[in-house]
Amino acid sequence: MWRNYLTVGLRSLMKNRTYAFINILGLAIGMAACLMILLFVRYELSYDNWLPKAANVYQVQTWFKNPDTGEDSYGQMTTYTSQVALRKDFPQIVSSVYVLSSEPVFYKDGQATSTENYRYVDGDLLDTIPLPLVAGSKDALKQVGGAILSESEAVKRFGTTNVVGKTFTVISKGKMRDFRVTGVFKDIPKNSSFAASAIARIDFQSFFATEPDFLTCWGCNSGWVYVRTKNGTDINTIQSQMKAWEKRNIPDQNVGEARFNAGDYGDWHLINMRDVHLGKAQDASMTPGNDKTSIITFAVIALLILGMAVVNFTNLSTARASQRAREVALRKVLGATRQQLIVQFIGESVIVTFLSMVIALAIVELAMPAFSAFLDADMRVSYFGQGGIMLPVLLLVAVVGILGGLYPAFFISRFQPASVLRANKSSAETPGSGRLRQVLVVGQFAVSIGLIICTGVIYAQTVYARTVDPGYKRDHIIQVGELSRYQLLDKGEMIAERARRVPGVEAVGRTSIGIATDNNNNTGVMLPGKKDPVNIGFYQVDTGFLDAMGLRLLAGRWFDDKRPLDDASLPFPPDDNAQRNLAQRGANIVINELAAQRLGYKHPADVVGKTFRAAIVKDEFGLVPVTVVGVVKDSRFRSIKQPLDPIMFINQRAGGGGQTHMIVRFKGDPEAVRRGLEQMWRGITTEVPFNAKYSDDIIGKLYKAEDARAQTFAAFALLSVVVGCLGLFGLAAFTADRRTKEIGIRKVMGARTRDIVRLLVWQFTRPVIIANLIAWPVAWWVMRDWLNKFDDRIALGPTPFLAAGLLALVIAVGTIAAHAVKIASANPIRALRYE
Known part of the structure; x- marks a missing residue:
């Protein structure tokens, strides 16, 4: 019987080649698209599942609410001091580690090269995040001065993965630091929210000796805290106690008569590592994330395309029912039951689905490498073992075959022999209004x-x-990084001045914000008659920044080096006398439109000449009087997804260490200008690599x-x-x-x-x-x-x-x-x- 069903089904397909081609190709495309999208969805949902004990590893995140606008923002980074407070108050946490992002200069044989994804830790990271090692022991980060490298980084720096016991040198904070390689870990897969090519243990007390406030500051979010909890810990219990934890641990900061408390602006959350990638907080400085809505949307699209292919099958099967009416009638006359006919037609549907699946898998195999590379993912097609798709494929064939053939089987098998075979009755006149087909086409x-x-x-x-329009002239800009390296702290003015002499350079400016940088700095500004401060972005620039960036001045003026109050330069490390003097004499500032509005002025010209007080030096020296001398048009330095920042610029001509980037506006041949800048740079330092990017490339990557x-x-x-x-x-x-x-x-x-x-x-x-x-x-x-x-x-x-x-x-x-x-x-x- 089954052999007969198979023969009849294949003959029917061969007899109607157009129908067979359309049905098989349509189903193949639909199933291939469905499989590729679902593989992508599974990949996005698989982040950090590869990590042992991932269920107990959490990232401590800080979520903020802007008190002025009520807008929410979510950060993966948190403060160094929060780790100590968490370990003290929650015995469910058995280990923790603070991870600091660092891009030290790798120094070997007199050559300085850039690094990427180097991490400094204050403890045994492997005890909290158990990265799989290929060399060394689990105690590799027990001691300060030890470091572990990824397989790729080991090969890149030493030409082999057999590097345990070797030493490498980096330049960080202007000092050469030696680390002994104590282990090599497997390259972290792309489906991970944690990225690292090297992890080195340092003594944070000595590392931040010149910036001791970093270790106690509750408003300094510059790194990541990871914790590992005991088995069976209810994280919701810990989370429900976080408000009380904040009140116990976060002290008030009194700056003059103003009171600040970081707990008033932020809340601390423990997010399981597997949920970070699709969580609310997205941090491109570690790895780019995604959002659940996008994943759900792709999954729905996959099912819709598959559904369309099944609809095609149903439509075409019922439409050609008339051509098989006599066959059904004769089978019934010869004794076939309706159940046998239903089984036959569903079987034919499964055969078509199976043939389509073979073609679909071929399409997926051919398209997946390009698809994976396009999305910068690491998706592979495997049929057996963990992550194999053979079982889902067989299930999909069965489900699609049965669903696609169910209605046609019941529809065709109901034909009555007498009605179909009576004299002069055309086979084209078999029943069926086609209303369902119209609905399915719609x-x-x-x-x-x-x-x-x-x-x-x-x-x-x-x-x-x-x-x-981002509010500045985005074209013809080269952005040079690495300006805040310790080796260059006293050379910023010289670098900018020499850059201006490079042929093709029209303007040069230094800044601590730049185009699509991760720099984010805010301060409080006190308004007369108000108790609570207004939160404003606070960034250092020099006098050349206006022309280099192409900002538009709406009211007042820009900074002038000949005016003493325009220069708010401070030495680095911070000098108490210099900060005290700045707090006493005050400084001039330039703000953007949005900052003027937050300060209570609708028209830019109205705020020019007004004086406020801002927290821009150490707390003990009080608030600094700042006078607005100019207002510039709002500029979008970050992604269009992020809200515009209210910004306050101060002019730091020398010192400070705050200016991280140099903006160079040029004309003519871009590559010639870049080569000229690089030659100039190497004439000043060989310890800091030249790192320059075109603005178009930065926006493209963004x-x-x-x-x-x-x-x-x-x-x-x-x-x-x-x-x-x-x-x-x-x-x-x-x-x-x-x-x-x-x-x-x-x-x-x-x-x-x-x-x-x-x-x-x-x-x-x-x-x-x-x-x-x-x-x-x-x-x-x-x-x-x-x-x-x-x-x-x-x-x-x-x-x-x-x-x-x-x-x-x-x-x-x-x-x-x-x-x-x-x-x-x-x-x-x-x-x-x-x-």
């Missing part, structure tokens, strides 16, 4: 139109993010992840359209065949070819019009929420909706027009001669 195109709309909106927002996801979304939206068109083409072909006699009679009665074409085209464009009415409100709701994640966004106008609807209509007409013309042009005698 659903298919609603999905396709919705995805096209979303793709259009995402693309428009991505373009907008790259091209919107939105790289969003661009990749948007293009991936667009690719799968296109696949959904292809699947929908395949189904529409097949349905149009079978429907036209079913209406052959009707078309012949219409032509005999005088209908013209264009009348017939219009009739057929209208039949299949009407569902597209209805699909638009369904897709538009759903897409508007989804895209409205997505756009609300951006601080600056495009308006959600009618253009993408109308364009998507028109595109879908054109695609539908183009899909069926050629076939409709062919049918309408046929000689009616061929359609009616059997009558």
Whole structure:
């Protein structure tokens, strides 16, 4: 019996090659897209699952609420002192470690090279985060001065992974520091929220000897704290006690008559390491994260595309039911039961699904390397073992085969032999109104139109993010880093002055904010008559920054080195006398529009000349009187997703160590200017590598992840359209065949070819019009929420909706027009001669 079913099924496919091709190809594309998206979703959900004891490892995060605006912000970093307080108050925590991001200069054979993802720790990181070692012991970080390298870093620096016992030298804070390699760990996979190429244990007390406040400061978030809890610990119990913990441990800071408490602005949260990647807090300085909404969206798209492919199968199976009506009737006459027929047709559906799955797996194998590289992921296709997809694949074949064949099986098996086989009864006249097929076509195109709309909106927002006026002249800028290295603290002015002499350089400025840097510094500004301070961004610049960045002055003036109060330079390390003098004499500042508004002034000119008091020196010296001498246009130095910062600039001509980057505005050949700057740099120092990037490259990297996801979304939206068109083409072909006699009679009665074409085209464009009415409100709701994640966004106008609807209509007409013309042009005698 089963052999007979298989033979009949294969013969049916061979007899209807067009139907077989459309069904198998459509299902293959749908299942391939579904598998690739679900592999991506599984990859995103797998972050840090590779880590032993990950269930007990937590990252301590600090979440903030802006008291002036109520806006929430989420940070993965926290303070050094919070680790000590957590260990003291919560015995459930058995180990902890503070991880400091560092990019020391690697010094070997007189050559200085840059480093990436080097981490300094204050304790045994391996006791908290048990990274798998390939060499050395678990005690590798028990002693200060020990360091472990990743396999790749070991090969890069020493040419081999056999490096235990060797010594390497880095320059950090202007000092050469030697570390002994005590272990080598496996390269951390990309699906990890923790990144490191080298981890070195240091003595934080001596490392921050010149900045002792760092070790006790509750407002200095410059590193990550990880803790490991006992087995069975209820983290919710700890979290419920965090408010009380903050009140017990965070002291008030009195600056003059102002009172500050870090607990009023931030809350501390323990987030399991496996939840960091998709959590609220995203920190690109460790590894780029993602959000749950995006993952859920991709999973829904995968199921929708698969659903469209199943709908195609159902549509085409019911549409061609008339061609198998006599077969069913004869089988019933010969004794076949309805249950046997249902099993036969579901079996045929499973065969088609299996053939489609073979093609789908071939597509996935071919496309996955490129797909993985495009998303900068490490996704692989394996069939057996941990992470194997063989079982899901077989399950998918069974589910899709049964679901796709269930309705057609019940529909076809209900034909009555007497009705089908009676005299002069055409096989084309078998029952079925086609209403379900119309509904399914509407659903298919609603999905396709919705995805096209979303793709259009995402693309428009991505373009907008790259091209919107950021408040400064973004082109023709080279941003040079490493300026805050200890070796260069007293050379900033000299570097800037020599950079101005490089041919092609138009302006040079130094700054502590720069384009898309991770630098984030805030301070409190006291307003007359108010008790609580206003939180304002606080950044150091020099007089050349205005022209180099291309800022626009709206009121007042910029800094002038000839005016003593314009210069707020401080030595580094901080000198008490210098800070005391600055607090007594005050300083001039320049602010942006948003800062003027936060200070209570609607018009920029109104705030010029006003004096406030700000916390820009040590607490014991009180608040510094600061006078606003200028207001510049708001500038977006960070991602368009982040809110604009209210900013206060101070001018530090020398010392301080606050200026981390140099902005160089140039004209002419970019590479020639860059080479000139590099030559100038190497003439000043050989201990600090030259690190320069074009502004266009920085912005491109800033939105790289969003661009990749948007293009991936667009690719799968296109696949959904292809699947929908395949189904529409097949349905149009079978429907036209079913209406052959009707078309012949219409032509005999005088209908013209264009009348017939219009009739057929209208039949299949009407569902597209209805699909638009369904897709538009759903897409508007989804895209409205997505756009609300951006601080600056495009308006959600009618253009993408109308364009998507028109595109879908054109695609539908183009899909069926050629076939409709062919049918309408046929000689009616061929359609009616059997009558």
